[in-house]
Amino acid sequence: MVHGRHAHDENEGNTFLGKELKYFSQAGFDLDRIHIKRNAPIASLYEDAILNEGAVISSSGALINFSGKKTGRSPKDKRIVYEETSKDDxxxxxxxxxxxxxxxxxxxERAIDYLNTRENVYVFDGFAGWDPKYRIKVRVIASRAYHALFMHNMLIRPTAEELENFGEPDFIIYNAGQFPANRFTTGMTSTTSVEVNFKRMEMVILGTEYAGEMKKGIFSVMHYLQPVKFGQLSLHSSANQAKGDNGDVTLFFGLSGTGKTTLSADPNRLLIGDDEHVWSDTGVFNIEGGCYAKTINLSAEKEPEIFNAIKFGSILENVVYNPADRRPDYDDVSITENTRCAYPIEYIPNAKIPCIADRQPSNIIMLTCDAFGVLPPVSRLTPEQAQYHFVAGYTSKTPGTEDGIVEPSPTFSTCYGQPFIILHPGRYAKMLAERMEKNKVDCWLINTGWTGGKFGTGKRCPLKYTRAIVDAIHNGTLAKAEFENFPIFNLAIPKAVEGVPSEILDPVKVWPSKDAFNAEVQKLGGMFQKAFSKYEADITAEVKNAGPIL
Ligand SMILES: Nc1ncnc2c1ncn2[C@@H]1O[C@H](COP(=O)(O)OP(=O)(O)O)[C@@H](O)[C@H]1O
Ligand SMILES: C=C(OP(=O)(O)O)C(=O)O
Ligand SMILES: [Ca+2]
Ligand SMILES: [Mn+2]
Known part of the structure; x- marks a missing residue:
């Protein structure tokens, strides 16, 4: 038993480190100077973040942190080390x-040198991948308590026994994000540098404190390891499963901001995960142990599961709060539109722990956020169309998720997650096609973006309608609907969906002018053709012809 905070601090340090001490001295950590806190209790990370990092506790008990200048990812500053073991992949x-x-x-070395100047260095050892056959051991070494707590939430938390016998990690993140990169170092274009080395199996972060870099860094590693080393398909997707024994599984693909997190948190279904999955030979498993939800305009009414997950242990990032009562103001965009909350997955009431489905998916839902308001709210895709749209990856970038994006910006993000892929998109697409074919999976394209006009004139498709569409997929009624053809894109659109006004199902009916709509469809079709042309050499003619035909 310890009495008082200082005694507590002493106790918490290297005693937890045990057998790991040798690793840290070999790696160049100055154990006479720094105090390493490994897998420290949540409460102690709270205390340090409050004392040293300007964090505060919100009215519901979450820790509110600020990431400084960078409040979204920096894809232009991301690098992969060119070395012989991975260069051909x-x-x-x-x-x-x-x-x-x-x-x-x-x-x-610069990152380790910086960490050695700190009083406290935070270590979190955990796992990525819920399936023990395909999981990796990850070590995070960070200068901020907030970053350690973030990864405590986002990785799979080890039991005391697993921590005791952790051994050598498979992958290490050195997060010295508070310290800049040296701009005179070869190839640096700014003071931010995020880099992954597959030979050393390490990642170094300098000059950005946006916590999302770490979770997406792990995703990049899995996007390499799963297909190349394990022969399994990693996907930028959320996943959920019907309740009961062995219920049907749905994968929701989508770039940031398209609705993976929001739509997978469904009170009627079990949550497998909100962002990163592996479709394996035996089913689907989550890579992560937590969720990273957007909190912009979050409300208890529209998204109760997420709203109620914001409590002790959760991390609010860059959310403005009212100093009088410490209530977060989810409508405030003054720091960024990319406000976030990271919480352990068990904070969602219907989470399925362990986060594994022992069966193959029944439905794939491709989420696109179409800022042109052209694509229908839902359409059914043939297997060739599914491959086409997966490779094309049409959607919009959401404001704030990447440095410099200020409004929804149309993009073709291949595999619905271009910033995170490591192999040629054709390799992921081929594995996807094989798995879809083998398991006779139904595929749907859902536009969670604009309706009745483009960004600026139309509006975002109301969440309740998108949810009704997803419900109709899950209860089987949509598969039995009557379909009509949506021209140019040749998509099958349903004539009716329960709970959705029929006119919005066909975009032309809700646009103010038919001519303006037709011009926009032509324009978008042309953009698809141009974007797809760079993949044509690697894709079959059937798949190419499944795209828009002008
Ligand atoms: N029709 C809709 N479908 C899904 N999300 C919507 C819709 N309309 C608005 N939203 C909002 O868009 C955001 C979707 O973000 P999120 O689910 O976090 O995406 P992802 O997990 O794919 O990054 C949420 O803030 C959600 O409230
Ligand atoms: C964390 C991110 O993704 P998502 O919004 O998909 O969670 C991101 O793109 O930085
Ligand atoms: Ca998300
Ligand atoms: Mn995501």
Whole structure:
């Protein structure tokens, strides 16, 4: 038993470190100077974040933190180390920009040097991947208590026994995000640098404190390891399952802001996970142990599961609060529109723990947030169309999720997660097609974006209608609906869906002018063709012809 905070601090340090001490001294950590806190209790991370990092406790008990200048990801500053073990698998180009091994060593040393100047260094050891066959051991080493707590929530938390016998990690993140990269280091274009090295199995972060870099870093690693080393398909998707024994499984693909987190938290179904999954030989498993929800305009009425998950242990990021009562103001965008909450998945009442479904998916829902208001709220895709749309990845970037994005910006984000893929998109698409074919999966395209006009004139499709559409997929009525053809894109759109006004199902009916609509469809079709042309060499003619035909 300890009495008082100081005695507590002493006790908490290296005693938890046990067998790991050797690793830290070998890696260059100065154990005479710094105090390493490994898998520290939530309460103690709260105390340190409050004392040293300007964090406060919200009225519901969550820890409110601020990430400083960067409040979204920095894809332009992301690098992959060019080395012999992975170079032939990586899809080099604007997504995966090369960094040489020597520069990585310099940045890694810079991160460790910075960590050695700190009084406290926070370590979190946990797992990525719920299926024990395909999981990896991850170690996070960070200068901020907030970052350790974030990864405590986002990784799979080890039991005391697993922590005791953790052994060598498979992957290590060095997060020195409070300290800038040196702009004179080879290839640096700013003071932010986020880099992954598959030979060392390490990631280094300098010059950004946005916590999302870490969880997406793990995702990039899994997007390499799962297909290349384990032969399994990693996906930027959420997943849920019908209640009861072995209920049907749905995967929701989508780029950031399209609705993976919101739509997977469904009171009628079990949540497997909100963002990163692996479709394996035996079913579907979540990579993460937590969720990272957007909190912009969050309300208890529209999204009760997420709203109620914001409590002790949860991390609110860049959310403005009222100092008088510490209530978060979810409508306030003054820091960023990309306000977030990270919570352990068990904070969602219907979470399925362990987060694994032992059966193959029945439905795939591709979520697109169409800022042009052209695509129908729902359509049924043929297997060829499913492949086409997966490779094209049409959607919009949501304001704030990436540095510099201020309004919904149309983009073709291949695999519905271009910033996170490591291999050529054709490799993921091929695995997807094989799995869909083998398991006879139904595929749907849902537009959670604009309706009745484009961004600026129309409005976002009301959430209650999108939910009604998802319900109709799950209760089987949509598959039995009468369909009509949506021209140019050749999509099958239902004539009626329970709980949805029929006119919105066909976008032309809710646009103010038919001519303006037709012009917009033509324009978007042309954008698809242009975007898809770079993949044509690797894709069959059937799939290519499943796209819009002008
Ligand atoms: N029709 C809709 N479908 C899904 N989300 C919607 C819809 N309309 C508004 N939203 C809002 O859009 C955001 C979707 O974000 P989120 O579910 O976090 O996306 P993702 O997990 O794919 O990044 C949420 O803030 C949600 O409240
Ligand atoms: C965390 C992110 O993604 P998502 O919105 O899909 O959770 C992100 O894109 O930085
Ligand atoms: Ca999300
Ligand atoms: Mn996501």
């Amino acid at each position: 990586v899809w080099w180009g604007p997504v995966n920009i090369k960094m040489d091994e020597h520069t990585f060593e310099i940045n890694r």
